Amino acid sequence: MSKNEARPDPRIGRTRGLLRQALMALATEKRFGSLSIQEVTRRAGLNRSTFYLHYSGLHELLEDCARELFGQMRESIYQCPARPDLPSPERYEPYVRRVFDHLQEHEAFYRAMLGKRGDSYFRALFQEMLTELIFEPMRDDAPGSPHGSQLELAKRFYSAGFAGIATWWLENGRPISAGEASRQITRDLLPDYLRLLDI
Amino acid sequence: MSKNEARPDPRIGRTRGLLRQALMALATEKRFGSLSIQEVTRRAGLNRSTFYLHYSGLHELLEDCARELFGQMRESIYQCPARPDLPSPERYEPYVRRVFDHLQEHEAFYRAMLGKRGDSYFRALFQEMLTELIFEPMRDDAPGSPHGSQLELAKRFYSAGFAGIATWWLENGRPISAGEASRQITRDLLPDYLRLLDI
DNA sequence: CGGCTTTTCAACACGGTGATGGTTATCTGT
């Protein structure tokens, strides 16, 4: 039962990779909403009809791109050493730092997708990822966190705010370093969130 | 020099009003990104070519819709009586309340435009409006607010967070009342912003 | 090699785009 998993056809992975690559390149060159399937497949060097064998539309392909990027994020954060020796807010600074490093690594794409000319769906996925990787774990560390709508409101506020800062940071050509941004957020914003959870 | 302003042709206002109305209705029925100029003009009962006499694309019309809505917001807040007798955070609760009332009044449209299937540009405009009507004025009331990137970061965080809450509120069918939402925000979130400004 | 899957290719009908020029309808100032 070890080899039960039939190896997937390598052509599938290759094709989808080329499509993701093409989409991410084109998204940095023009508004996502004005891209066409034709354009993406041309850039990928593939036939237009091949696209439909894998996705039903550009948003599905975009979702795939997000999955890949956020997977990298997740791994980067998981292998980040926990620091229970530090006081509450400072403990989380490395995680915040990883997010900014990741944004910087894929700067052009994130700037394009999170900005005014970006995509609402991608922004929502990005925010959900932040909730899952940053704000849910912090909640779990709090003993008596609030319940129901109050908790939901807090999580939404802080993940949306974080995404807003990320957007501002990229749109303005990173006016402060990734480290400085992480420090300011950890010092000025996170304590308030933690205090909110400890009600 | 009093009558120097030539009265604008009433047909223009009427036509643009019909187009705005049609767009706002259609946006609640299907994803904004999939709307066509043809569809909007059909719904408005106008000829397709008329559209191009006023706008160069759907986003320009959308901008017009935003201008109208945010103008209503602005008026509603301006005629809101100032309460300098109340302590800092509570003083602003009526303003927050007006925002939620306005969202509720145009609930379907805002839910459609701010949600996952909404439009990035509209969200950006909405956030800028919040900054201008809520968070800039609060900054002006603070004597020694921080400067440069630190202030920008705080404003972005809180306006984005506020927009995030508004989106959550609409997406989930208003799990709490407008009054309750305003109260929670004023009590739990605004004090932190004011504290940040008073550094 | 042989059987299977993926990719390619040409063709199709359909719908939206942006722009043209000419006609009709509506508004404004006198």
Place this chain on the structure above:
DNA sequence: ACAGATAACCATCACCGTGTTGAAAAGCCG
């Protein structure tokens, strides 16, 4: 109320992207 101005209408144009089809070519695997 009329004449000129301006806005809206309409038919038409070439162009591009869509989503789907069926059959041929290429690639993968045992």
